[in-house]
Amino acid sequence: MLAFLMAVMPAVCLAAENGLSANMRQAEAAIGREDYAQAARHLDAACRQGGALGCYDLAVLEHEGLAGPRNLARAAAFNRRACDLGNIDGCANLGTQLLTGDGVPADRRRAKPLLERSCRYESPSGCFGLALLQEGLFGGRADTLKGLPVLEHACRIGHAEACYRRGHQLAQSAKVPDWHAAASWYNAACEGGLAAGCNALGVLAGEGKGGPVDPERALRLFRQACESGSATGCRNLGNLIGQGTLGPIDRAAANAAIARAAAIESGQIAGQRQPMP
Structure with missing residues (x-):
């Protein structure tokens, strides 16, 4: 497709x-x-x-x-x-x-x-x-x-992918990225059901772009992206859990998230494709 x-x-x-x-x-x-x-x-x-x-x-x-x-x-x-x-x-x-x-x-x-x-x-x-x-x-x-x-x-x-694309444009600005505006568009994409929008919003929260670093919000967004079919979201979720950022390291949960990412990429689990950049 x-x-x-x-x-x-x-x-x-x-x-x-x-x-x-x-x-x-x-x-x-x-x-x-x-x-x-x-x-x-x-x-x-x-x-x-x-x-x-x-x-x-x-x-x-x-x-x-x-x-x-x-x-x-x-x-x-x-x-x-x-x-x-x-x-x-x-x-x-x-x-x-x-x-x-x-x-x-x-x-x-x-x-x-x-x-x-x-x-x-x-x-x-x-x-x-x-x-x-x-x-x-x-x-x-x-x-x-x-x-x-x-x-x-x-x-x-x-159109959720239109929201994602606009957010990506602002985040990738050749000048100074407008992280607040990018987050707003990514949020619209996420609310519209696009897993990539949730994942992108999680990245901003985890990196403190557009606001303070918020690992708990990043975790929620990565989990939402993963459950909605984003292999990248699953992988980010696994990495965050595996780092023990929010508490004790949970290897089993991290491995499960990474395994789900692989299953989505292989087509064993239905997933959402990554939107065009």
Whole structure:
């Protein structure tokens, strides 16, 4: 899965539409049973009948490989259909696929209007993709004056990785890093469910950047990051416990945290990927 697409492709959102059709209700029931193959059949029928949400949800199933092998080209086709029928998140996901070449030939010129449109309608993923495009990460002239407020807006309307990216930018400033501001953005990422945000906030607390050194807070944040699927958070947790900073050294707990980090990295335990810097 490329770059930021995990953040862009959310779970199916059957409950987001009032007055669900019979096919959508049956798809919802099938997903409740985790019978994704059956759900895909009902979503396909709903999509063929002109249901934008059915097309959108079907794109998610295709992209994530929930109803069979992943088929990124089919995901793009269903995202296009959803977008044409008025589903803004379908537009955002199609724009992202075009931006990254995820299942379709990369084409930032075609991606840009889709991302702009979805961002105008307050799609967090659309705004995030647009911000990255404006930063020049996918070719073309960089326009940080436009990209920065779009990135911050993406964070404010719920895109946790946008929050993390803004915090990272402030923490890595070539001049004097603004640790207080970086911590604020990392905190938003952490509260948004991004394990890397919790880990980054823990690092600041442990190193006393943006405030006094606070090992207890760092420990809480590393534990939260580790439990949420951050291998780096687990490793930091293990190191902190192994140092005995907050009391007697606990080798067993430290080894367990390091082992969990290895299991996440190997795919034995589901984890969150590290966001792009």
